[in-house]
Amino acid sequence: MFLEIRDGSSQIVLINGQPNVESGHNGYINFTIVIYSLNMPIGSKGPEFKERFMRVVHCTLRIAAGDIVTAFDLSKYSSACDLGGCTGALARELVQTYPEMKVNVLDLPEVIAHSSKFQPDGWDSSRVTFTSGNFLEDPLPEADLFILSRVLHDLPEGKLNHLLQKVSEACCPGRSAVLIAEIVLDEDTKDPRGPLQSLSMSDGKQRSGTEYKKLLEKHGFNSVQIRSTGNLLDAILAVKS
Numbered sequence: 001m002f003l004e005i006r007d008g009s010s011q012i013v014l015i016n017g018q019p020n021v022e023s024g025h026n027g028y029i030n031f032t033i034v035i036y037s038l039n040m041p042i043g044s045k046g047p048e049f050k051e052r053f054m055r056v057v058h059c060t061l062r063i064a065a066g067d068i069v070t071a072f073d074l075s076k077y078s079s080a081c082d083l084g085g086c087t088g089a090l091a092r093e094l095v096q097t098y099p100e101m102k103v104n105v106l107d108l109p110e111v112i113a114h115s116s117k118f119q120p121d122g123w124d125s126s127r128v129t130f131t132s133g134n135f136l137e138d139p140l141p142e143a144d145l146f147i148l149s150r151v152l153h154d155l156p157e158g159k160l161n162h163l164l165q166k167v168s169e170a171c172c173p174g175r176s177a178v179l180i181a182e183i184v185l186d187e188d189t190k191d192p193r194g195p196l197q198s199l200s201m202s203d204g205k206q207r208s209g210t211e212y213k214k215l216l217e218k219h220g221f222n223s224v225q226i227r228s229t230g231n232l233l234d235a236i237l238a239v240k241s
């Protein structure tokens with residue numbers, strides 16, 4: 001089993017008994033959901049599952065958010081769009097770290113409908129907006145910095161390239177960038193976080209730093225920096241010059 005897991009491919013069939021849970025909702029599957037699936041079958045689709053999923057994603061992202069947003073100096077970006085930004089946990093960390101930044105969190109309507117439940121009481125939300133949309137089908141909002149946190153590893157090749165091409169076209173050379181938060185596998189793919197995440201992936205692929213660099217270069221990002229954070233997720237900053 002571990003030999004299979006080490007290749008970075010999906011192991012969802014091992015826990016779900018079917019190759020894909022719900023097409024178009026690949027982003028809903030996350031390694032942390034494995035813990036929750038002990039109590040609730042991963043194929044559940046109701047609102048309770050959605051909210052529980054969001055809670056898990058929210059909690060785990062909060063652990064890593066500080067290290068992701070400080071892995072690079074992002075102070076020159078005044079507007080960011082977090083694609084698949086879910087509850088806005090990363091957006092909150094960004095506006096707290098960068099006082100000039102405004103962040104637009106884009107996610108599917110059924111996710112945005114629940115996002116207000118995750119905002120702390122009394123929090124100044126004036127620099128964070130939430131937008132319902134589909135990043136594969138709708139035009140992307142304007143931003144200096146696009147963020148893709150735990151989105152790329154769970155997209156099949158066609159959707160992945162489509163999304164990266166859209167992001168690349170939306171980036172102005174020399175001004176905009178894309179920040180990616182993912183588990184970046186070691187070159188020998190022995191990172192212990194990889195097998196855990198692969199248990200809950202649908203039809204995507206985990207990648208090493210070399211693989212992410214190659215992928216981003218293919219889409220016109222000629223400066224790609226990768227930082228290992230020592231936390232749950234690593235950070236990649238890709239720029240078109």
Ligand SMILES: C[S@@+](CC[C@H](N)C(=O)[O-])C[C@H]1O[C@@H](n2cnc3c(N)ncnc32)[C@H](O)[C@@H]1O
Binds near residue numbers: 025057
């Ligand atoms: C694994 S979650 C990651 C959430 C958050 N970025 C994080 O790192 O915790 C993937 C997110 O992408 C969203 N998503 C998946 N497909 C999408 C699409 N086509 N358009 C917009 N959002 C999408 C999901 O709803 C989900 O919130």
